[in-house]
Amino acid sequence: MSFNKEINRYGTNSLKYDFKKNKNKPDDVFPMWVADMDFKAPKSVIKEMNKRIKHGIFGYSQTDLEYFESVYNWYKKNFKVTLKEEWLIKTPGVVFALATAVKILTKEKDYVLINNPVYYPFTEVVVDNNRKIVSSDLVLEEGKYHIDFDDMERKIKKYKIKLYLLCSPHNPVGRVWQKEELDKIIEICRRNSVFIVSDEIHSDFVWKGKHRCLLRYKGYLDNMIVCTSPSKTFNLAGLQTSNIFIPNKNVRDDFQNEIWKTGYSLVNIMGIVACKAAYDKGSYWLENLKKYLKDNIDFVDNFLKERLPKVKLIYPEGTYLLWLDFRELKLSDDEINKIMLNDAKLWLDGGAMFGKTGKGFQRLNIALPRKKLKWALEQIERAFKYDE
Numbered sequence: 001m002s003f004n005k006e007i008n009r010y011g012t013n014s015l016k017y018d019f020k021k022n023k024n025k026p027d028d029v030f031p032m033w034v035a036d037m038d039f040k041a042p043k044s045v046i047k048e049m050n051k052r053i054k055h056g057i058f059g060y061s062q063t064d065l066e067y068f069e070s071v072y073n074w075y076k077k078n079f080k081v082t083l084k085e086e087w088l089i090k091t092p093g094v095v096f097a098l099a100t101a102v103k104i105l106t107k108e109k110d111y112v113l114i115n116n117p118v119y120y121p122f123t124e125v126v127v128d129n130n131r132k133i134v135s136s137d138l139v140l141e142e143g144k145y146h147i148d149f150d151d152m153e154r155k156i157k158k159y160k161i162k163l164y165l166l167c168s169p170h171n172p173v174g175r176v177w178q179k180e181e182l183d184k185i186i187e188i189c190r191r192n193s194v195f196i197v198s199d200e201i202h203s204d205f206v207w208k209g210k211h212r213c214l215l216r217y218k219g220y221l222d223n224m225i226v227c228t229s230p231s232k233t234f235n236l237a238g239l240q241t242s243n244i245f246i247p248n249k250n251v252r253d254d255f256q257n258e259i260w261k262t263g264y265s266l267v268n269i270m271g272i273v274a275c276k277a278a279y280d281k282g283s284y285w286l287e288n289l290k291k292y293l294k295d296n297i298d299f300v301d302n303f304l305k306e307r308l309p310k311v312k313l314i315y316p317e318g319t320y321l322l323w324l325d326f327r328e329l330k331l332s333d334d335e336i337n338k339i340m341l342n343d344a345k346l347w348l349d350g351g352a353m354f355g356k357t358g359k360g361f362q363r364l365n366i367a368l369p370r371k372k373l374k375w376a377l378e379q380i381e382r383a384f385k386y387d388e
């Protein structure tokens with residue numbers, strides 16, 4: 001398991017590496033934006049996929065009870081949740097599921113609640129479906145973000161919110177919402193009849209505290225959809241397989257019907273094989289990966305403190321996406337983005353993409369070999385020291 005090994009991803013149809021021109025980025029930038037990792041998936045996963053490739057027939061495929069059992073065991077062991085088979089609907093992605101939820105749970109022109117700064121497709125799936133966004137912005141205090149519950153409830157009432165998209169753990173600010181916070185969310189949503197879609201795609205990467213799956217709230221099961229996937233955890237995003245849990249039968253039927261309307265019905269065969277193998281055999285690899293990622297995070301933290309103290313890391317409780325605060329440099333968002341691309345020669349996600357409260361921040365993906373990470377930090381240091 002050598003996470004230190006640099007692997008060339010150019011020429012592999014990698015969204016991160018091979019499509020700079022399409023995304024209007026200079027050819028010479030090093031990509032540290034989209035949330036996939038520069039590491040190979042676990043050997044046990046690749047082995048199972050190879051077996052299927054050798055078989056050589058890639059016909060229509062569907063998941064069976066064994067697949068569900070693998071997912072069930074993962075959630076039982078890691079999150080103390082007892083899944084039911086009928087709750088499970090597979091989609092080609094979590095974002096696809098978010099969009100489907102928006103379509104079935106709201107009407108055009110309805111408002112949907114989010115907490116900016118948040119993963120930008122949360123806004124896109126709402127706006128692209130002719131709904132409107134209301135953000136109860138997260139509040140940053142002493143290096144940590146929290147939810148302003150009074151503001152949230154006020155907005156729920158004012159905008160007659162029926163649907164809340166929760167990012168748990170939260171990308172990009174790295175919060176892992178704790179029991180007291182989730183209790184409060186449930187309390188407010190219950191009081192105001194708000195349905196929650198909880199995107200838990202980052203739940204396997206927790207550095208501090210524990211991820212609490214929303215399905216633990218048994219009394220609120222009828223009012224939630226929980227979106228999961230092994231794609232971040234085991235670097236399988238290109239295989240397009242997500243597991244969406246919907247305990248409420250009526251909602252589940254509506255969700256399934258909405259999917260059928262798109263013409264999508266069957267799951268990618270390699271996604272099935274990889275997901276099952278990852279959940280069955282990937283734990284040991286994941287433990288090692290987490291150690292490596294945690295060391296990468298500490299490396300960034302120490303580097304910035306020692307060499308570029310005006311740029312502050314919002315130390316994450318979860319995820320491998322780091323939220324860097326450049327505001328002390330007193331540069332506009334545009335200036336930061338330009339320096340990052342043209343001087344540091346790095347392609348990060350600019351903070352404003354995550355809502356206006358993200359201005360002055362950058363999101364950095366640290367799931368790569370440490371040597372390369374060190375090089376990238378030195379690039380940032382060189383480019384931004386001038387502006388101190």
Ligand SMILES: Cc1ncc(COP(=O)(O)O)c(C=O)c1O
Binds near residue numbers: 094095202237242
């Ligand atoms: C919070 C969150 N949800 C969803 C996704 C993407 O999920 P998918 O590729 O399954 O649509 C990401 C990827 O970065 C993410 O960070």
